[in-house]
Amino acid sequence: MKHYLYKQFYRNKAYLICLILLFLAGLSSLYTGKKFLDKNEDIINKSARYQKESLEKNIAAHSDNLGLLLYYVKFNLVNKTPKLSALNIGLRDLKPSIQGVTIRNLEEQKNNSDFFNPANAAVGNFDFTFVLVFLFPLVIIAFCFNLISEDQEKGTWKLLSVQSTNLLKLTDMKILIRCIVIIALYFLLLIIAALFVKIPVDMPFIIFIISGLLYILFWFVLCRWIISFQKSSASNALTLIIFWIGMNFITPMTGNMIIQKIYPVNEGMKAQIEQREGYHNKWDEAKAPTMQKFYQIYPQFSKYKVDENISSSYVWYYAMQHLGDVESHESSEQYHTKMQSRNDAAVYLGYLFPTIHTQLVHSQLAKTGMENQLQYAEGLRTFHEKQRLFFYPYIFSQQNADVIDWSKQTVKSFSDAEKVNLLQVIIPYFIIITLLTILSQQKFGKLC
């Protein structure tokens, strides 16, 4: 019997075509990911040279004026891109994986976006997660939608029910064969990915695989439930496609729109205004209050006094710059909180919809999601502060550029240490799979 079912499966040319198409889509998604990773690595590798060149050039021009030199020099911080990000590009195409900042105020620089063609960004990336979330279900639907109805429409169902003692077992066997084939294809693609992109088999990758696996299982269980109603093939196809559209388009899109509406992020713009006013107003104010505020934040610099009548001083200049950041801090924080809230809302939505959940989990594992962006923004702030505090004493005591060991000022990198909770990943899948299994079991129990 099993042997016959296998034969029935692989003799179906349409199935084979579906599998080949899916395989090709998977391969091109891996190619996209590899391309992205290569470009990213290239940018980062070159940036070391860029920074060195820029340093040399500026040191040559302003070696006697450290304050001016540091006005120009940018220090780069890399947001480490794990290999896994080739499988889920996430937000990394919109947000640069390396950012250069001068020691002037941060607020003005930190939102600088990378160049990208908005038309391409709007279409979205053809990465592996896209193939998994959008295309795998389609093939699963194509494999399963007529498992019972086809026999019923051809009139062989009656025949089967006479010959076989357990029709449910037979149907499950058919589903199992299809499931094994799809999972085999999934693993084949992952093995190719691991070899081609050289993804290390570590914890994030394993969780990534498990999450994808559960997602595939979810669709099989969903199909099993739909066909248990024993409607016609056309009706099954219609229902399943509606599920697919609903979960991949309507829900996430509506969700996104409502989330954007509930959490407007105009604080980002407000921070820009406040930062600019905060800094520039100081030029027209007396120097003493500005310095007072600065000394309060950094008492260690209170020995560098600024004379009220002096026309310019780097101590005063960098104090003004920093106060721009200080005065926009609140709005900037609010902006970050809003982004966090937007992401949290999406995570909650994901608990109900495996499509969203898979996307989110994968981007979290690949460090390409919003969590990573927020962490990196925080890392950039720390890095900026460290650079400032390192250079301030030299600038303030009017040192020459040659007292600093510039060879240490290389490109630094940030890696976010956030771990993903395995339980949080699998429980939503587990609940929905169990639920659907129970529902279809009930249906089959009545009808078979």
Add this chain to the structure above:
Amino acid sequence: MAFSNLKLIVRKTRQDLFKEKRNLLIAITVILFCFLSIAIGFTKYSENFSDIKEYRKEIRENWEYRPDKHPHRMAHYGYLVFRIGHPLSIFDTGLDDYLGNVIFLEAHKQNTANLSEAGSSGILVRFGTFSSAFILQAIVPIIIIFLGFGLVVQERENATLKILNVQGASARDILWGKILGLWQFSLLFLLPVVPVVFLAASLSESTTAADILMRLALILPAYMIYYFFFSTLTVMISANSRNTSASLISLIGCWLILVIFLPKGIQFASQNLNPTPSRIAFETQVEKDVLKVGDSHNPNDPHFKHIKDSLLARYHVKTTDELPINYSGLVMKEGEKISSKIYESHLEKLQIQYKKQQRLGEISGFINPVMAIKNLSMAAAGTDYYAYQNFQKQSEEYRYKLAQNMNELQIENISNSQPPPGEKPATVSNDKWKQFPDFKYEFTTLKESIWQQITTLSAVLFWLLLCVTMVELSAKKLKLI
């Protein structure tokens, strides 16, 4: 009586579709979703618009009430310009989510537009943006398919097709009748949406009603042609299929290819065919080229030394301090000119790459009508790439004008000698700030947008012609049994 036969079939098809309660339910749901997206879009747009209006006012007031100061400080104080989408973004968000909303304009430096909606949202945004345009472009076609996949093949299965033919309806009448009937029903999804969009967009008060009306006058027929294409596709495949489920499966396949695969595939190809540099590489290159031409900060730079010598000769003085005009202002003016030119030439190179990517998308409208309608709809709604480019261009022009205006003020009004320590530095009266006009962002006119998208427009018309020809040609080959 061929004409009345056609009319009869059209009416019958349409009425059958209307009679089915399920179909009406689907239509109402879809329309409600459209209304929902318009309502959310409208409130979001008006809140955003009023916020931005306030920010713009604040920026202007801050600018005007800056105290007297050195013009170069003003040039660095700069200007923040905010982008607001066209009100029709309520209907078609297009690229809106991915566009930066604020640019900081200052001397010597071209900043990018930052803080896009997508950049401030999580991964969810990558699923796409929900808008009426998305529903009308992607969801309605699949509904047309579900409504019409059986139109011909089912009649053949029931053997009523032959009967129809015997009663005098030619194959051409049958095909046209089914197509037009289905098409007329599909307009049910489109027609109620248009007036609501008009109303919502007019209420936003950011452009004239005439502008909106004209744009909608382009959008409406374009979508009508689009649905005509899908009605034709559905009926033709239905006519050429063995049975209903084969018809349905091939139609779903077509939908997937047209709506999901091709747009992604084309984007994938265009990105790989026309690669673009990263920001860091771009900026390094610009910096290098600027240094090659002349470094305005280096007093011994040959380019600037030449200017200095010719100035000294012209005014018959020995040092720059004796010049009747402000020398460093002049140097900066020249520096601004050089760096802007270099930046622009690099930017142009980058934009040529983007344009090539864009062109491929437009040309693909001839392969895929979904791309054609997408591009046309975006262009008509003022949310396409060209509209954005226009914003960037306008703000760069304004930035250049601002920097140069401040340099001129410095050249005319600031003395060359440094004030003695303890004295207030030289300044310019703040009346001058008020005289510098505010930034006024003008939406790209419809005419301009269409001109840019002429390929797309012809692609839409091409599909109309192709559909008509295909039906006429295959009418002869229709299998009746």
